[in-house]
Amino acid sequence: MTNNTQDQNRNETTDRYDAVIIGGGAAGLNAAVALGRARRRVAVVDAGEPRNAAAAGVHNFLTRDGIAPAELVRIGRMEAESYGGVVFEGTAASASRDDDGFTVTLDDGTRIRGRRLLIASGLIDELPDVVGLRDRWGVDVLHCPYCHGWEVRDQAIGILATGPMAVHQALLFRQLSSRITVFLHTAPALSDELAEQLAARGIAVIEGNVESVSTTDYALSAVVLTDGSVHPIQAMVVAPTFTARTAVVESLGLDVSTDPRGIGTFVESDATGLTRMPGVWVAGNVTDLTAQVITAAAAGLMAGAAINADLIAEELEVAVQAYRAAQRLPHSRQAG
The missing domain is CATH 3.50.50.60 (FAD/NAD(P)-binding domain)
Structure with a gap:
């Protein structure tokens, strides 16, 4: 002081x-x-x-x-x-x-x-209601490519889709990594136009709600869906x-x-x-x-x-x- x-x-x-x-x-x-x-x-x-x-x-x-x-x-x-x-x-x-x-x-x-x-x-x-997000916020759970994107470049990055910003975020982070996956979660189904845009950029899309994110050795390691499926990632992008x-x-x-x-x-x-x-x-x-x-x-x-x-x-x-x-x-x- x-x-x-x-x-x-x-x-x-x-x-x-x-x-x-x-x-x-x-x-x-x-x-x-x-x-x-x-x-x-x-x-x-x-x-x-x-x-x-x-x-x-x-x-x-x-x-x-x-x-x-x-x-x-x-x-x-x-x-x-x-x-x-x-x-x-x-x-x-x-x-x-x-x-x-x-x-x-x-x-x-x-x-x-x-x-x-x-x-x-x-x-x-205010983050989406997904177990584990808050614990990793600002570390490897992110929202802004300009604030943190360089730090996760070339990593496997998941996009948690909760609304209309998800495709925009996916395209922004695609500039930083070729390994981008959109988890549709609570977002509405993609229009044909948006699905085509993601496919053209090689961005994967996975349907189903996300239950949690998990960590291994103090780093984000996977997305777990409510159906029990597990998808490896190293960073998660959200829209607070x-x-x-x-x-x-x-x-x-x-x-x-x-x-x-x-x-x-x-x-x-x-x-x-x-x-x-x-x-x-x-x-x-x-x-x-x-x-x-x-x-x-x-x-x-x-x-x-x-x-x-x-x-x-x-x-x-x-x-x-x-x-x-x-x-x-x-x-x-x-x-x-």
């Missing part, structure tokens, strides 16, 4: 921050860095439950390829704190709005006040349901939307992350279900810059009103 990390025994902070950021991942921390460099006072609430904790490394992040997720967060937190950011370790349970901005309440009762609010709380990957973490969003009365592709829930925003509630922004997977770490970080920068611009506009209005009042004051005295 660093010097700027707050003691969670405090029930309420006495300071009012320019921005309170909920979420200490790539999006939240990059927003904190951007705001800190703009000389804004920033608080970050971090529950310490990163979505990618099970993964061995972060990929497609220029100059940081392969870095452990925990190490990326450690460096990001250090950078945010170097610009004056303060990290509160805990879970944000709710938020409320008043004339002075927002009050965020943590699950231990700590309350943090801020003029603006950025929610970068991420999402939860992406469920945004929205407790704080809902406490503010903001709507949670369902992605039209049927892949999960998210919070709508404009290009900068601004929601329909003035003063509240979102960034990262809570609003962009398919964002990778580097794009979540970029969204955090965008939201941080937008928050700073919004604060500047508010402060300018106050300054102009004060200036006008000061300019009128000598004339009033002369008239008297």
